[in-house]
Amino acid sequence: MIILVGTNITEAHPVASTFVKDAVLAGAKLIVIDPRRTDMVDFAEMHVPLKVGSDVALINGVMNVLIEENLYDKKYVDSCTEGFEELKKKVMEYPPERAAEISGIPADTIRELARKMASVKPAMLMYTLGITEHICGVNNVMSCANLQMLLGNVGVECGGVNPQRGQNNVQGACDMGALPNVFPGYQQVANADARAKFAKAWNVKSLPDKPGMMMPTMMKNLTTGKVKAFYVFGENLANTEPDIHHVERELQSAEFLVCQDIFPTETTRFAHVILPAAAWSENDGTFASSERRVNRVRAASVPPGDARPNWWIFKELAKRFGHEWQSSSAQEIWDNEISVLAPSMAGIKYARLENDGLQWPCPTEDHPGTPTLHKGGKFTRGLGMLKAIDYIPPAEVPDQEYPFVLSTGRRLYHYHTRTQTGRSAGINDLLGEETADISTADAEAKGISDGEKISVKSRRGEVVVKARVTKEVPPGLVWMAFHFREACANWLTNPVYDPVTQTAEYKACAVRIDKLR
Amino acid sequence: MDTKITVTIDGQEVSADPGQTILEAARSQGIYIPTLCHYSKTTNVGACRVCVVEVENARSYVASCCAPVTPGMVIRTNTPAIRAAQKMIIELLWSSGDHNCLTCEQNGACELQDLVYWLQIDKPRFPIEHHGYEMDNSNTMITRDLNKCILCGRCIRACNEIQVNEVLDFANRGSYAKVGPAFDADYIDSSCVFCGECAQVCPTGAITFKQAKFAGRPWELSKTRTTCAYCGVGCQIDLYTKDNKIVKVMGNRQYGPPNEGSLCVKGRFGMDFISHPDRISKPLIRHQKGEAFKEAAWDEAYAFIAQRLAAVKKEYGPDSIAGLSSARCTNEENYVFQKFLRGGIGTNNIDHCARL
Ligand code: SF4
Ligand code: SF4
Ligand code: SF4
Numbered sequence: 001m002i003i004l005v006g007t008n009i010t011e012a013h014p015v016a017s018t019f020v021k022d023a024v025l026a027g028a029k030l031i032v033i034d035p036r037r038t039d040m041v042d043f044a045e046m047h048v049p050l051k052v053g054s055d056v057a058l059i060n061g062v063m064n065v066l067i068e069e070n071l072y073d074k075k076y077v078d079s080c081t082e083g084f085e086e087l088k089k090k091v092m093e094y095p096p097e098r099a100a101e102i103s104g105i106p107a108d109t110i111r112e113l114a115r116k117m118a119s120v121k122p123a124m125l126m127y128t129l130g131i132t133e134h135i136c137g138v139n140n141v142m143s144c145a146n147l148q149m150l151l152g153n154v155g156v157e158c159g160g161v162n163p164q165r166g167q168n169n170v171q172g173a174c175d176m177g178a179l180p181n182v183f184p185g186y187q188q189v190a191n192a193d194a195r196a197k198f199a200k201a202w203n204v205k206s207l208p209d210k211p212g213m214m215m216p217t218m219m220k221n222l223t224t225g226k227v228k229a230f231y232v233f234g235e236n237l238a239n240t241e242p243d244i245h246h247v248e249r250e251l252q253s254a255e256f257l258v259c260q261d262i263f264p265t266e267t268t269r270f271a272h273v274i275l276p277a278a279a280w281s282e283n284d285g286t287f288a289s290s291e292r293r294v295n296r297v298r299a300a301s302v303p304p305g306d307a308r309p310n311w312w313i314f315k316e317l318a319k320r321f322g323h324e325w326q327s328s329s330a331q332e333i334w335d336n337e338i339s340v341l342a343p344s345m346a347g348i349k350y351a352r353l354e355n356d357g358l359q360w361p362c363p364t365e366d367h368p369g370t371p372t373l374h375k376g377g378k379f380t381r382g383l384g385m386l387k388a389i390d391y392i393p394p395a396e397v398p399d400q401e402y403p404f405v406l407s408t409g410r411r412l413y414h415y416h417t418r419t420q421t422g423r424s425a426g427i428n429d430l431l432g433e434e435t436a437d438i439s440t441a442d443a444e445a446k447g448i449s450d451g452e453k454i455s456v457k458s459r460r461g462e463v464v465v466k467a468r469v470t471k472e473v474p475p476g477l478v479w480m481a482f483h484f485r486e487a488c489a490n491w492l493t494n495p496v497y498d499p500v501t502q503t504a505e506y507k508a509c510a511v512r513i514d515k516l517r
Numbered sequence: 518m519d520t521k522i523t524v525t526i527d528g529q530e531v532s533a534d535p536g537q538t539i540l541e542a543a544r545s546q547g548i549y550i551p552t553l554c555h556y557s558k559t560t561n562v563g564a565c566r567v568c569v570v571e572v573e574n575a576r577s578y579v580a581s582c583c584a585p586v587t588p589g590m591v592i593r594t595n596t597p598a599i600r601a602a603q604k605m606i607i608e609l610l611w612s613s614g615d616h617n618c619l620t621c622e623q624n625g626a627c628e629l630q631d632l633v634y635w636l637q638i639d640k641p642r643f644p645i646e647h648h649g650y651e652m653d654n655s656n657t658m659i660t661r662d663l664n665k666c667i668l669c670g671r672c673i674r675a676c677n678e679i680q681v682n683e684v685l686d687f688a689n690r691g692s693y694a695k696v697g698p699a700f701d702a703d704y705i706d707s708s709c710v711f712c713g714e715c716a717q718v719c720p721t722g723a724i725t726f727k728q729a730k731f732a733g734r735p736w737e738l739s740k741t742r743t744t745c746a747y748c749g750v751g752c753q754i755d756l757y758t759k760d761n762k763i764v765k766v767m768g769n770r771q772y773g774p775p776n777e778g779s780l781c782v783k784g785r786f787g788m789d790f791i792s793h794p795d796r797i798s799k800p801l802i803r804h805q806k807g808e809a810f811k812e813a814a815w816d817e818a819y820a821f822i823a824q825r826l827a828a829v830k831k832e833y834g835p836d837s838i839a840g841l842s843s844a845r846c847t848n849e850e851n852y853v854f855q856k857f858l859r860g861g862i863g864t865n866n867i868d869h870c871a872r873l
Pocket of ligand 3: 745
C-alpha cells in the first residue's frame, strides 16, 4: 500500500509517479491525502480531501482509532519505539469527531481510513512540501513518522516515510553542509572535534563554533544591518521567497550583493557583481537524489564566453583570501576532500559511481550502500521516538475580508521561477502563463468564468491572473504556482516560518478573489 | 525457482528459467532473434511476428517473444524458412508506408531499416502504399508522421504501461488502423503530458523529437550520461550533443534506478536553456546600485569582491557576511562554497533554499 500525503507526485516528481502507478496496476492499494483532487486520485482507493494545514489533527484522529480499536502494531511499538504512553495520551484528545471538525473529513471516514491503513503491510508513506511548508512543518513530519511507526512500517522495504525532494540536489546541499549548523556529513559546527578536524583539513587556525543564520534570518538582517554583504549563488530569491515586495526591500538593503548565476534574474537586479557560472551540462560533479543516491553529473558542452564552474570561482576567490586549495576538479574535490571528511560517504569514490550511483551511508569502499534506513526497526538513536503533537492552525486563516485559503506549489511544465524552463521552447508553449485555480462552486458564486482575468489579493499584495475553474480544487481554496513573475503566488504568500527549520508557510495564507471591474 | 530447465536452441543446449520466453532464453545466451513490437517493461503481444522461430513438433512457427520455454524444447532460430518468413514480414512492413530514409530523422537508428539490411532485402516485392496521413506538427516537441508507422504498438504500451498516462490507443482496423490519442486528436489537444516516452520507444521515424530535426544525424551526435537537473528523483539521462548544443535527451533502459529509462517533460524537453542567448558570459560589475553594469575580466571581479568582503569583515566581523548556496548545483560546488564561507571568511552563515 502507498499513502501519499501532501504530494502532487505526477506533476512534481513525474517519473516517481510512474512507479506508483505501476504499483497500483500491479495490485497495490493507494490512499491520497490532499486538499486537491490531484491526478493520482484516479488511481486511488480513497481520497481524503482534508482542509489545508489540518494534517496533525487528521493523523492524530487516525492514530486515535488505531489505538482505540487496537489496530496498531503492538509488537513493533513495544520493541522498536519509545514514547507510546505520551503519544497515546495526546491522541486520546483527538477522537475522530474532533479531528473531523478541524480537518473537514467526516469521523466515519477517519475511522475507515485508519482501518484501511492497518489492513495492509507494508505501507509506504510519501510526502512532499504539502507537509513541510507550514509553520508546523516539523510537527507534520513527526506526525507522519508517528503514524508509520504505530503501523510498524518503518525500517522495512516498501515502507517508511519517504519525502520526495523538490530540487535535484536539496539532499546533496544538506549533505555537503550548506546549512548553518553542520559541516559536510552532518557533523556539528558546535562540536570541537569536528571543528578541529575540518580546520586541519582546510589548513586554517580555527573555525567558527556558533551556528550561523538560516536564510530568512539572513534576509531579515539585511534590513537591520547585521548582514552587510550577501553572496547568492544559483538562487532567485526575488521570486521564490514569500512576500516579494518585502523580499525586494531586503535585497535592496544589502550593502554589497554578489550573485553567481547562469542567467540574469529578478535577483541579479539588486547585485553589485554578477558572476557567470557554467551550467549543469558544462560541469562535472555529483547530485544526491531523494533516495540519498549519489549520481554523477557529466560535462557534455562547454560554457559560453568567460563562464566558469562554480567551484573554480570559489577556489579563485579563496586565493584572494590567502588560501591555496589543492583540489582542482570535481573528482578531486569529492575523492580527496568530501569522502575523506564525511564518514557516511567515506566509501563513495568517483570510480564507484560509473553506473547506478551509491546510496549513503556508505562507510567503506567495499560497502554496497544503504537503500533502506532503520532496517529491522533499528533507529540511529536506538529506539524510534513517538512524539505527542498538538494541532496548530496556519498563521493566517480566512476571515471576512480575506475569505479564501491560498495554497501554492509547482506545476508539471515549469520549474521554479522559469529561469530554465522559461527558456525552453516547447515547455513555454505548454504553459505560457500563471493561473489561479478555483473551484466550480466558487466560480459560479462569484460569476467568474474559466479563463477570465481576476484579482487575487492578500494582506501583502495583489495579482491579476487568469482564473482556471477546475474540479481539482475544493470550494474555499485558491491554488497558484510561483513560476511566472507577473502573477507569482509569492506576491501574496505569508512570510511566517516553522520555528525549527524556518520553512515558510507557502501552503496557507488568506486571500480574496474578485472579478475585475 | 532454482529448478532450471534445459532446451536446445540452434543445436546448442541452453539452461533456462521456467517461465522464461524463448526470446529471453535465447538472448541470455547471446543468440540473436530479431524483434520489432517487443519492448522491455511492456506486455509481449506477438504482433509483428518478426521473432518467429521453429519449434520441433509445433504446428506452425512460434512467436518467440510470447512462447514460454518448456523442458526439452528444440528450437531453431536461423533456418532458411525462418529467414524467408522474416523477410516477408519486413517487406510487408516496408511497403506499408512511406519509408523514405533520405529525410527521416531515424536514418541510422531505425530498427526497421536495420532489419532490412540484416535480412539483405534489396527492395520489397509489394507495391508501396501511400496513406497520405497528415503530419502532426501541432507542438514544438514531438512530431508524428504516421506514414512511417508500422503499427507495432510500442508507443501505446509505453504510454499505458510504463508511464501510465493512458493517452494512446489503436483506432480503426485493418489497413486503416492508426495509433494516436482518442478521437484522432493531435498531441497538443489530447491529455498528453509530453513525457516523450512514445518517441523514445518508436522503432521507426514515426514519432520523433521535433527539435532534433535537422540538428544532426544519429552518428554525428555525442552521447553523455548524466543526472537530470530538475527534480529530486535524479533520473539518469543521455544527452545527445552536436556543436556544443543539446540536440535531444533520452532515457536509457540499460540504466537501472531510479528511473529505469523513463523521463518526464522537464527532463526530456527542458534542456535547451543551456544554449539560450541570455546566458551571462562575462563578469559584470558596478560600484553603486543604480549604475549600469560593466563587463569585467575575472581578475578585476575577484579583486573587487575580495576587497569589499575583506572591508566588511574587518569593520563588522565575519558574521556580517552571509552566503546562500544552491540546491540546483552539484555536491562539489556546495562543498566548496561552504568551505569558502567557513574556512575562507570565518562564518557559519551559510544556507540554501532547501525549503521550497
Ligand atoms: S508523450 Fe508521453 S503522454 Fe504523450 S502520448 Fe507519448 S507516451 Fe503518452
Ligand atoms: S508510432 Fe511507432 S511505436 Fe507507435 S505503433 Fe507506429 S511504429 Fe510503433
Ligand atoms: S526527468 Fe523529470 S522526474 Fe526525472 S529527475 Fe528530471 S524532472 Fe525529475
